[in-house]
Amino acid sequence: MAKLVVHQEKISDLQELLKICPFGAMEEKGGKIEINAACKMCQLCVKKGPKGAVEYVADEVQAIDKSQWQGVAVYVDHVAGVIHPVTYELLGKAKELAAKINQPVYAVFMGKSIAAGSHELLHYGADKVYVYDDPALEYFKIEAYTAVFENFIDKVKPAAILVGATTVGRQLAPRTAARFRTGLTADCTVLDMRENTDLVQIRPAFGGNIMAQILTPNTRPQMATVRYKVMQAPKRQAEETGEIVSCAIEPEKLQCRVEVLSVVPKEKEKTIDSAEVLVVAGRGVKKAEDLAMVQELADLLGGQVASTRPIVEAGWLDAKHQVGLSGRTVRPKLVITCGVSGAVQFVAGMNHSDVIISINKDPKATIFQVANYGLVGDIYEIVPKMIEKIKAAKGVSA
Amino acid sequence: MDILVCIKQVPGTNEVKIDPVTGVLNRNGVDSKMNPYDLYALETALRLKEKHGGKVSVISMGPPQAQAIIREAYAMGADEGALVSDRKFGGADVLATSYTLSQGIKKFGKFDLILCGKQTTDGDTAQVGPEIAEYLNIPSVCNVSKFTEVMTDSVSVAMDMPHDVEIVQVQFPCLLTVEKDIFQPRLPSYIKKTATKEQTVQMYCLQDFDDKDEKKYGLSGSPTQVQRIFPPTSDKKRELWVESGTVLADKMFEKISELKFIQ
Numbered sequence: 001m002a003k004l005v006v007h008q009e010k011i012s013d014l015q016e017l018l019k020i021c022p023f024g025a026m027e028e029k030g031g032k033i034e035i036n037a038a039c040k041m042c043q044l045c046v047k048k049g050p051k052g053a054v055e056y057v058a059d060e061v062q063a064i065d066k067s068q069w070q071g072v073a074v075y076v077d078h079v080a081g082v083i084h085p086v087t088y089e090l091l092g093k094a095k096e097l098a099a100k101i102n103q104p105v106y107a108v109f110m111g112k113s114i115a116a117g118s119h120e121l122l123h124y125g126a127d128k129v130y131v132y133d134d135p136a137l138e139y140f141k142i143e144a145y146t147a148v149f150e151n152f153i154d155k156v157k158p159a160a161i162l163v164g165a166t167t168v169g170r171q172l173a174p175r176t177a178a179r180f181r182t183g184l185t186a187d188c189t190v191l192d193m194r195e196n197t198d199l200v201q202i203r204p205a206f207g208g209n210i211m212a213q214i215l216t217p218n219t220r221p222q223m224a225t226v227r228y229k230v231m232q233a234p235k236r237q238a239e240e241t242g243e244i245v246s247c248a249i250e251p252e253k254l255q256c257r258v259e260v261l262s263v264v265p266k267e268k269e270k271t272i273d274s275a276e277v278l279v280v281a282g283r284g285v286k287k288a289e290d291l292a293m294v295q296e297l298a299d300l301l302g303g304q305v306a307s308t309r310p311i312v313e314a315g316w317l318d319a320k321h322q323v324g325l326s327g328r329t330v331r332p333k334l335v336i337t338c339g340v341s342g343a344v345q346f347v348a349g350m351n352h353s354d355v356i357i358s359i360n361k362d363p364k365a366t367i368f369q370v371a372n373y374g375l376v377g378d379i380y381e382i383v384p385k386m387i388e389k390i391k392a393a394k395g396v397s398a
Numbered sequence: 399m400d401i402l403v404c405i406k407q408v409p410g411t412n413e414v415k416i417d418p419v420t421g422v423l424n425r426n427g428v429d430s431k432m433n434p435y436d437l438y439a440l441e442t443a444l445r446l447k448e449k450h451g452g453k454v455s456v457i458s459m460g461p462p463q464a465q466a467i468i469r470e471a472y473a474m475g476a477d478e479g480a481l482v483s484d485r486k487f488g489g490a491d492v493l494a495t496s497y498t499l500s501q502g503i504k505k506f507g508k509f510d511l512i513l514c515g516k517q518t519t520d521g522d523t524a525q526v527g528p529e530i531a532e533y534l535n536i537p538s539v540c541n542v543s544k545f546t547e548v549m550t551d552s553v554s555v556a557m558d559m560p561h562d563v564e565i566v567q568v569q570f571p572c573l574l575t576v577e578k579d580i581f582q583p584r585l586p587s588y589i590k591k592t593a594t595k596e597q598t599v600q601m602y603c604l605q606d607f608d609d610k611d612e613k614k615y616g617l618s619g620s621p622t623q624v625q626r627i628f629p630p631t632s633d634k635k636r637e638l639w640v641e642s643g644t645v646l647a648d649k650m651f652e653k654i655s656e657l658k659f660i661q
Contacts, residue, residue, distance in 0.1 A: 002489070002617045025461070025488070038461035041489025041617040042624075059618050079561060139564065142528070142538050167559050171540045174525035178496060178532035183621035186492075186523035204522075205627065212624050219621040257537040257569040261554060265562045277659060301659055319578060325522050334659055344630055345522070355657060357650060363640065369630075373653055374638040381643035382650065389651045390660055 002041065002059045006033050010053040020048045061218055066159070066197050069220040072098040073158035074126070075149070075173070076109035077166050080138075081117050085233060086164035088124050090226060092234035094162055095125040097193040106130065106158055110148045112138035115246070122240035130156065130245045136254040139263070140168045142175055147253040149176045155247070158221050159197040165225040177223045183216030184223040187325065189230055189348060199224065204325060204348045211344075228273070229331040229352060270304060272321060276333045277303025280323060280350075281311050284339015284360065284379050288316040293383050294338055300390045306330065308346050324349035338379040342367025359383070399452035399548070401443040402509040404499060404530070405436040405471060407464040408520040432467040435515030437583035439576050442545075443513050444475045444584070450548050453477045457506055459487065459499055465599045472594035473586035480506045480600035487604070489617030492521075496529030498615055501607040503534065506600065510570040511553065516541070516577055524575070531573040538573040539566055543580055 011017055017033060018026050025038035026045065045054040072094040077084040087107075094105045104127040109118050111133065118131045132148045149172065153161075163173040165187055177184035189211075190202035198215050199222040205212035216222040272278060279298040281291055291305065298305045305321060312322045323330055325345040335353040340346065342358070342365055350356070351370045358371035359379050368374035375382060410429030443454045456471040458464050459482040468479035482502035490498060503512070512534075517524035524540075531538035544556040546565055557564045558577055568574070604610060613619060639649055654660055 003486075035485060035488075036461055037483045037485050037487065038463070039485060039488035059613070079559065141566075142531075146532070167541055167557075170524050171528050171538065174492070174496075174523075174528040175532045175538070177525075178493060178529040181493065181621065184492060184525060185622055186525055201622075204630070205624070210627050211630050213626050213628070214622050215625050216621050217623060257572070258539065259567045261565045261567055263562050263564050264556075301654070326517065326519070334654070334657065347630070357653070359646075359650075363638070368636070368638055370636075371638075372636050373650070374636060375646045375650060376638065376640045377643050377646045382647045385644065385647035386650060389647065393651075393655070393660055 003057050004035055004039070004041070004043070004046070005055045005057055006035065007053055007055060008032050010050055012050060017045065017049050017053060020045050064218055064220060066220065069157050069159040069197065071104045071106050071127075071156065071158045072193075073106040073108055073152075073156065073161045073221070075161065075163040075169060076107050076118075076121065076129075077164040077169055078109070078111060078114070078117075081111055081114045083117065083120060084164055084166055084228070086166060086226070086228040087121070088236075089228070089231040089233045090162040090164060091121065091124040091126055093191060093226070093231045095234070097160065097191060097199070100193040101159075101195065101197050103159065103197075104128065106156055108132075108149070108152045110134075110137050110145060112136075115244075118244055119240060122242045122244070123236045123238075124234055125237070125241065127242040128245055129242065130247050132247050132249060134249070134254065136251065139260040140172075141256045141258045141260065142171055143256040143258065144254040145172050146175045146179060148249055150179055151247070151249050151253070153180065153221055160193075160199045160222045160224070162191075163223065163225045165227040169225055173223055173225050180219075180221065182219040182221060182223060183214075184225070185214045185216070186225050187348075188224045188226050191224060191226070198222070204344050227329040229329050271328070272304050272306045272323065272330055273328050275304040275306075275330070277301045278306045278323070278330060278332045278335045278350075278353075279303055280335060280337040280340055281305065281307045281317070282337060282340030282360075283308065283310050285311065288314070290380075291316060293387065296387050297336070297383055297390075300387060300394070301334070301336075303332070303334070308340055308343070337367055337371070338383060340367050341365050342370065399446060399450050399511060400507070400509045401446060401452060401454050401511045401513060402503065402506070403436065403440045403443045403454065403456045403471070403476070404512065404514045404527070405440065405456050405458045405467055406433045406518050407431070407458065407460050407467045408433045408518055430463070430466070432470055433515055433518045433520075435517055435519070435578060437515070438578055438580050439513040439515045440471055440474060440476065441581045441583040442576050443511075445581055446511070446545070446548065447475075452510075455479065455507065455509070457482065457499065457502055459483070459495060459502065468599045469591070469594070470586055472597055473588075473591035474584055475587075475590060478600070480602060482602045484603040484615075486612060487616050489620060490615065491620035491622045492523055492525045492529060493621055494615055494617075494619035496526050497533055497619065499526070500530050500533035501609055502602050503530070504608060505602055505606055508571070512536075512571070512573040514573065514575045516575050527573060527575040534571070534573070536571045536573055537568050538575075539568055540575040541577055542574045543577045
């Protein structure tokens with residue numbers, strides 16, 4: 001197994017080496033360096049430490065035959081046959097990736113009475129749509145859906161699979177990945193394809209201001225989830241291309257230890273995902289009552305109020321207003337951030353917005369790196385003035 | 399009912415930066431805490447025990463220091479705790495972590511119900527729960543927002559979907575990941591903390607597992623590899639306006655009008 005070996009004799013300054021480890025995984029014991037279980041094998045000590053002091057001993061890996069795995073597949077996310085738009089975004093991406101290696105695009109669609117709807121996918125560039133239409137697949141049940149996914153992968157052997165990071169996708173993708181003992185990268189923001197069919201996956205990592213480029217170099221299929229509104233949806237083509245492949249699976253494989261007793265529709269409420277204008281409250285908002293001005297500005301612009309994580313954690317707004325990696329990903333036409341510093345988890349959830357206007361007192365705030373128009377100023381001064389001006393303008397025009 | 403809660407120690411802050419010159423990862427502060435989402439899972443377990451009886455155990459994977467969060471769980475009311483810890487687990491990705499935890503769980507005991515938080519605050523993947531369930535060959539339900547019924551061999555729970563709520567019945571043993579706010583987590587109790595001071599934490603390393611194949615753990619058992627890390631860049635055009643509040647409000651109003659958002 002891959003490991004780090006410490007060559008004590010090559011270390012001149014123990015303390016310097018200890019400092020290099022960002023995880024505190026190096027300890028000094030009796031004048032010797034030891035690596036403990038906090039080690040994440042990032043190998044910074046190998047690269048940044050005294051030459052030869054820490055050695056990385058790699059595994060001998062038996063390389064797999066990647067030519068056995070062909071094509072880019074997309075999981076068709078749907079509820080009761082209504083296809084989630086993230087599916088089309090992923091088909092667009094899959095087509096782009098597959099073109100680079102000259103391989104086909106597949107879609108896998110599982111559910112009940114979905115055969116008719118499956119044709120829609122042929123307008124978005126899928127070369128083959130594998131349809132598993134079975135009454136037992138009426139509701140999403142993890143065991144049955146994973147069994148179908150397994151059947152599809154065994155049959156088609158795709159090089160890569162893209163899954164929407166929806167409620168269903170976030171359960172189904174990991175279970176399937178574990179079954180194939182393969183890699184799954186969550187919430188990718190950038191995807192690319194190498195000639196050798198390795199999928200380059202980029203996602204925000206360490207929950208901090210860092211992006212990580214991740215590969216799944218020696219297992220197949222490579223799996224990635226992508227959030228809704230991260231990729232661009234392709235234009236619907238008037239003509240159908242490609243073909244539908246009807247598939248079936250043995251009924252016993254669809255047996256589950258989960259049973260859906262009832263489905264209760266949620267009250268329809270306006271969600272921040274669908275808003276064209278969002279006004280976002282950040283930590284610069286000092287009191288819960290001050291959200292009123294943010295709300296007023298949003299109302300005047302026909303938009304909705306959203307927030308960063310601290311506002312939700314403070315209990316000032318419900319979690320469904322939260323933008324970011326642990327909240328919603330939004331892509332409105334206009335977003336105005338008020339007192340938002342711009343942590344990467346937040347930015348990842350909104351940086352595809354058409355226009356970003358940000359107000360923050362700190363000229364060095366990271367939000368200004370993504371803002372199209374950055375206003376270095378006080379929200380308590382600017383927002384009330386904006387409200388006044390819009391009201392006046394509306395009053396004049398009314 | 400025997401309940402196991404999977405918990406993780408995460409950095410107390412998300413302030414992580416890369417030194418642009420050396421490319422070295424700076425982790426400011428070594429403070430760590432229990433993953434906040436796990437508190438909801440633990441609270442859920444404690445409430446189920448209070449109502450229906452049974453035992454609440456917790457398990458974690460991490461360096462020996464992670465015992466701190468197991469002690470915290472004791473102070474909240476957990477009965478038993480185990481820590482899976484071995485240098486050989488270093489560099490584990492989601493898959494290797496899930497497999498390691500599933501091996502630890504098999505060693506630790508038999509459970510009717512395994513609860514996880516919806517995700518962690520450092521990895522943010524929400525994948526470990528479903529993968530553990532696969533390795534234990536048990537059904538799983540994610541996004542659980544409510545328990546509707548608890549029976550001797552199963553539970554009925556509400557699974558929060560985007561447009562509706564599905565009430566599903568799951569047979570034991572099973573794994574559930576719970577939503578934030580399912581219950582308000584209690585604070586650790588000082589009395590319990592003192593009372594459990596001497597209580598041990600069960601430690602497991604690779605040699606304790608049924609599957610001792612080193613290739614399945616740590617970096618070797620991880621199909622995903624981080625090739626490089628880099629600060630996020632932005633290629634968007636941007637303007638920074640440094641003016642008085644009045645001028646800023648004027649300019650912003652003009653811009654928003656120009657973009658046709660004020661009609």
